[in-house]
Amino acid sequence: MDIAQLSNQLNQTLYTLRYGDNPAELYEPIRYIMALGGKRIRPLLVLLSAKMYDEDVENVLLPAAAVEVFHNFTLMHDDIMDKAPLRRGQQTVHEKWNANTAILSGDVMLVRAYEMLLGIAPDKLGKVLTLFSKTAAEVCEGQQLDMNFEQREQVSIQEYIHMITLKTAVLVGFSLELGAILQGAPDSDAEHLKQFGDNVGIAFQLRDDLLDVYGDKDKFGKQVGGDILSDKKTFLMLTALEQASPEQLQTILDWRDNTAAGITEEKVQAVTAIYDQLHIRQQTEQQIDFYFQEALRHLEAVQVPDERKSTLRSLALQLMERDS
Amino acid sequence: MDIAQLSNQLNQTLYTLRYGDNPAELYEPIRYIMALGGKRIRPLLVLLSAKMYDEDVENVLLPAAAVEVFHNFTLMHDDIMDKAPLRRGQQTVHEKWNANTAILSGDVMLVRAYEMLLGIAPDKLGKVLTLFSKTAAEVCEGQQLDMNFEQREQVSIQEYIHMITLKTAVLVGFSLELGAILQGAPDSDAEHLKQFGDNVGIAFQLRDDLLDVYGDKDKFGKQVGGDILSDKKTFLMLTALEQASPEQLQTILDWRDNTAAGITEEKVQAVTAIYDQLHIRQQTEQQIDFYFQEALRHLEAVQVPDERKSTLRSLALQLMERDS
Numbered sequence: 001m002d003i004a005q006l007s008n009q010l011n012q013t014l015y016t017l018r019y020g021d022n023p024a025e026l027y028e029p030i031r032y033i034m035a036l037g038g039k040r041i042r043p044l045l046v047l048l049s050a051k052m053y054d055e056d057v058e059n060v061l062l063p064a065a066a067v068e069v070f071h072n073f074t075l076m077h078d079d080i081m082d083k084a085p086l087r088r089g090q091q092t093v094h095e096k097w098n099a100n101t102a103i104l105s106g107d108v109m110l111v112r113a114y115e116m117l118l119g120i121a122p123d124k125l126g127k128v129l130t131l132f133s134k135t136a137a138e139v140c141e142g143q144q145l146d147m148n149f150e151q152r153e154q155v156s157i158q159e160y161i162h163m164i165t166l167k168t169a170v171l172v173g174f175s176l177e178l179g180a181i182l183q184g185a186p187d188s189d190a191e192h193l194k195q196f197g198d199n200v201g202i203a204f205q206l207r208d209d210l211l212d213v214y215g216d217k218d219k220f221g222k223q224v225g226g227d228i229l230s231d232k233k234t235f236l237m238l239t240a241l242e243q244a245s246p247e248q249l250q251t252i253l254d255w256r257d258n259t260a261a262g263i264t265e266e267k268v269q270a271v272t273a274i275y276d277q278l279h280i281r282q283q284t285e286q287q288i289d290f291y292f293q294e295a296l297r298h299l300e301a302v303q304v305p306d307e308r309k310s311t312l313r314s315l316a317l318q319l320m321e322r323d324s
Numbered sequence: 325m326d327i328a329q330l331s332n333q334l335n336q337t338l339y340t341l342r343y344g345d346n347p348a349e350l351y352e353p354i355r356y357i358m359a360l361g362g363k364r365i366r367p368l369l370v371l372l373s374a375k376m377y378d379e380d381v382e383n384v385l386l387p388a389a390a391v392e393v394f395h396n397f398t399l400m401h402d403d404i405m406d407k408a409p410l411r412r413g414q415q416t417v418h419e420k421w422n423a424n425t426a427i428l429s430g431d432v433m434l435v436r437a438y439e440m441l442l443g444i445a446p447d448k449l450g451k452v453l454t455l456f457s458k459t460a461a462e463v464c465e466g467q468q469l470d471m472n473f474e475q476r477e478q479v480s481i482q483e484y485i486h487m488i489t490l491k492t493a494v495l496v497g498f499s500l501e502l503g504a505i506l507q508g509a510p511d512s513d514a515e516h517l518k519q520f521g522d523n524v525g526i527a528f529q530l531r532d533d534l535l536d537v538y539g540d541k542d543k544f545g546k547q548v549g550g551d552i553l554s555d556k557k558t559f560l561m562l563t564a565l566e567q568a569s570p571e572q573l574q575t576i577l578d579w580r581d582n583t584a585a586g587i588t589e590e591k592v593q594a595v596t597a598i599y600d601q602l603h604i605r606q607q608t609e610q611q612i613d614f615y616f617q618e619a620l621r622h623l624e625a626v627q628v629p630d631e632r633k634s635t636l637r638s639l640a641l642q643l644m645e646r647d648s
Binding site: 022023100107122125129134140141148 | 447
């Protein structure tokens with residue numbers, strides 16, 4: 001099974017999608033954000049999951065694309081809420097146009113995502129839409145929790161994992177479940193693939209947190225230490241806050257909310273130094289590995305010959321070991 | 325057929341809806357906006373349409389409520405875009421909480437509206453969701469056109485009618501179509517009911533435009549002349565702009581964008597005087613009647629005994645003749 005080839009097929013599908021034309025102000029931002037690219041991980045996972053049950057994934061292409069459209073809808077709205085100026089190195093929609101346009105274009109994207117699922121066979125449609133809707137609401141809950149956490153003094157590691165599970169992981173899990181359901185996989189397989197995806201999704205987000213601090217400057221697309229500079233409560237920060245000595249805690253708190261000009265490098269270095277002292281990097285890698293092993297355990301339980309799992313396994317591994 | 329009784333059943337359904345609990349910041353605004361009330365016209369139309377084919381509308385209650393949830397989702401997002409401080413005399417969600425909350429709670433409402441339709445019989449589900457999605461996208465297109473028109477110098481009457489058709493009328497049309505489809509009405513009946521609704525929806529919006537200027541101060545919930553004060557391009561204003569003499573046109577343009585303090589009463593009176601000179605009230609009433617007659621023509625064509633159409637006919641008439 002060739003990922004590059006599958007990726008091609010997927011991009012072809014995404015490229016030929018028609019969202020609408022009039023009024024242009026509503027539909028141009030959709031084409032814009034969809035053209036920004038990205039790894040297209042979620043739809044690829046839909047296809048890889050489907051391929052385990054049927055080589056012919058023609059019927060899965062549009063539902064896979066629907067997941068990518070939904071994902072980009074969440075990005076468009078999240079970027080407004082987070083006041084993010086850039087997305088994949090380009091202006092965000094609310095910056096290039098305005099917030100109203102980003103709200104309304106996002107709304108239409110959510111509707112289009114649903115529409116793209118309506119070609120699913122009638123005997124599976126209700127089930128898929130029920131799971132998709134549940135997932136969509138959970139992603140919104142995750143975003144709300146993320147915003148809540150910014151306003152809170154204390155957030156536990158457990159709360160953080162719950163938040164990223166909703167905000168990031170459940171859509172990865174749904175992607176795998178979707179591919180399986182569409183190809184008539186047994187319920188237990190679909191459920192294990194969902195769990196595989198949820199765990200990969202959590203590990204993926206923890207890897208993201210890690211790369212922000214310990215990523216390769218040249219390969220990582222964003223500023224290294226961006227999370228530290230914006231006082232983001234990442235897994236690394238929350239772990240450090242839990243384990244810091246009184247002196248280390250004081251240092252972190254002194255730097256927190258210090259956004260004076262010119263302190264950039266110094267702040268990142270100071271907080272990273274404490275992370276190093278507390279072995280936060282190693283602890284985060286352990287957590288990533290924990291969720292990755294959980295994921296593999298569920299993949300093991302899927303009732304298809306092992307050779308059919310290899311592409312999914314190696315893609316998951318790539319996502320864990322990525323340095324950008 | 326008793327509208328009050330049907331309305332009771334509907335309110336009971338709306339009252340028992342559960343949107344979710346955690347995080348509270350996400351779900352509290354949904355309960356808030358749904359509790360603000362309103363005429364509940366759209367779900368009532370779903371039920372009345374359904375009743376023409378089957379006295380038992382138990383299976384239609386939840387889909388009818390879905391339309392009301394969808395409608396309130398559009399209100400929540402429109403209010404952000406329009407920077408509206410009040411909705412039904414109460415603070416709008418983005419005022420009471422903030423814009424981010426209104427964006428995200430609205431998103432979940434759209435998802436919940438879809439979920440509430442998933443109990444529809446599998447043989448009808450795909451069709452209903454296709455029509456619902458088409459309608460939802462059209463409503464967004466209408467809102468975008470409405471915003472575009474604010475920025476434009478010239479808008480034709482035809483463009484205006486197209487905009488209100490999308491923004492307001494198609495959801496009324498869908499409501500009637502939905503009730504018919506759910507009770508197994510013939511396709512041609514469903515289509516005529518859709519057309520009936522679209523035309524009632526246009527007439528309803530024109531009535532709204534009219535009431536803003538010529539409504540009874542005591543009964544109309546908003547400030548009389550609000551549209552004039554905010555330079556809104558309503559049917560009345562666009563008709564006046566088309567028919568004004570050079571002098572009248574100059575007067576209107578002089579007042580336009582004049583938002584100096586204390587001119588409120590004077591501006592409303594001056595513009596209304598020109599409306600009076602041009603018989604805008606009568607012309608608007610003629611247009612309302614035109615669309616109402618179109619609506620009735622489609623209701624005539626529906627293949628059920630005439631006595632079953634009476635409640636729908638009299639409700640539509642009430643909506644046309646309402647003074648608030």
